[in-house]
Amino acid sequence: MATPHLLLDRYIDAESPLHAQDARVKLLLTLALVVALALLPAGAWVALLVFALIIWTAVYQAHIGLLRTMRRSLVALPFALVAVTLLITRPGELLLSWSFGPWRLAITDAGVTAFLSVLVKSWLSVQAMLLLMSITHFADLLRALRQLRLPPVLVAILGFAYRYLFIMTDEAQRMLRARECRSAALPGQPAGGSITWRAAVVGRMVGTLFIRAYERSERVYVAMLSRGFNGNLVSLDERPLSPNERGFTLLGTAAAAAVVWASYLFG
Amino acid sequence: MNWQNIADGLVLGLHIPDGFLSAPVALIWWVLTIGALALAVQRVGVELNERQVPLMGVMAAFIFAGQMLNFPVLGGTSGHLLGGALAALLLGPWAGVLVMSAVVTLQALLFQDGGLLAIGANVFNMGVATVAIGYLLGMPLLRTFGGKRWGLMLIGFITAWLSVMAAALLTSLQLVFSGLSATVVFPAMIFVHAFIGIGEGLITVAALAFVVSTRPDLVSSLAGFLNKEALQQPVDKRTIGLVTFVGLGFAALAALLSPLASGDPDGLERVAENQGFLERAMDAPYTIIPDYTVPFLGETPLSTIAAGMIGLLILFALMYGLALVLRGRSSDSRTRS
Structure with a gap:
């Protein structure tokens, strides 16, 4: 069984100028990029190409594998099924049409443009996120979130959740394996009882997991207390962003805004 | 896995x-x-x-x-x-x-x-x-x-x-x-x-x-939860009223907004069709309000909205009635036991 965090953080310790950047800069620029992508009008192919080149250059610079990033970013593709409807609902020039009894399906050029735009935007946004997570330690990201004034409680919960995520998923996987081991079935026959029964088994597993998680959190809390936890989560390194970093962030955001603006102007 | x-x-x-x-x-x-x-x-x-x-x-x-x-x-x-x-x-x-x-x-x-x-x-x-x-x-x-x-x-x-x-x-x-x-x-x-x-x-x-x-x-x-005293407290009228009000508000909002937002006049009709489908399992979907418009309002967005609201109200009334029936039963069994 692959340890999930190794799968997740495979390239996190690589060295590149991008890895060395402050997490706040990387987070803000990624956010700017994703917002800019969302703001683009349908069919702004030049702007999409510009953003794609920016992302791909950064991915290349970060040595995290261009092809791998592109492939992994297909995660959101199943959701595109929802967007297929764009093909047939936009008024525009007719490209293709079929009749099924009373219904008529007509694909228009505007529909195709809208559909492809959504697909490309989604694909690029996922790549930007993958890039961010591949070059930023999660702990750094959490610190960045705290420095960007997210409520400390929220950041602390995220931190604890990340820390125990792998323990709890290992626990869940052990439970799943145990269920498999005790679910013998004759070949060609379904294992287990009715769907309700199967759901009840899973429900009891969830309940067991809840109790184990709860008891673990009590132990964690006691361990924290015995190490002097007094209710405040403190952290070192509260350095403000340097003028260079501020400038870089602003410049990047402005550039993204300019591309969006230009695509409305000339699109 | x-x-x-x-x-x-x-x-x-x-x-x-x-x-x-x-x-x-x-x-x-x-x-x-x-x-x-x-x-x-x-x-x-x-x-x-x-x-x-x-x-x-x-x-x-x-x-x-x-x-x-x-x-x-x-x-x-x-x-x-x-x-x-x-x-x-x-x-x-x-x-x-x-x-x-x-x-x-x-x-x-x-x-x-x-x-x-x-x-x-x-x-x-x-x-x-x-x-x-x-x-x-x-x-x-x-x-x-x-x-x-x-x-x-x-x-x-x-x-x-x-x-x-x-x-x-x-x-x-x-x-x-x-x-x-x-x-x-x-x-x-x-x-x-x-x-x-x-x-x-x-x-x-x-x-x-x-x-x-x-x-x-x-x-x-x-x-x-499962705190006996908390569970014994009767629901006050205000809570029921609030829940009803909020539910109706959401229903009305959805009815108002969906046809306008989609720019797609048959959007609500299809939702309604789907609800009918879920409730009556493949039964003909338009029996209560034909074509999901209210006849005297004509074929306008207003008509679609009105039809949607009526449909949602009926749905809500059904659910509310069911809840009342169930509650009646539960209090019966409580007095008996």
């Missing part, structure tokens, strides 16, 4: 990726989510102590891992948990909101399961709305039927099913506001999630039953 499969399983429904929401829609839901989270952070700060921070973190990890526990349903599909209603019932509303928000955020950050800009909407759908349904509906229902074990189970199922439906409805609404066609999005999402919700309901009920019988102390100390 591999991580990609988990992500795939979850993607199917509710985690909206980036690119699908228009920027204004995404921003509106960011604002709503930030408001809800700010309130939750404040209330958790008032009601709970620092001990809750590791608890909520580990609970978020629990919900995340709990979503991996699945069971085969039909033809390679599997049922699994979303967990919002369960979190609300086990942890209480404010901690539930924070825990579910952490889960959704982590899924987006670590597994790109849901977009970055769409976190606002996704957290609201799966973190705020599911917990709100679980709690706002669960509490009054629990006060009504909760004295009995079967009452708790019934409530667990209803709130879990409705929380999934609420998340699916909100997701559809956001997609439709962003320009996708209501004609397809609403029926598809609602149809699929009506079934996913059943799995959610069954798992939630079994999990609740297990926790209640194994460690009742955990549940009562957290949310005041």
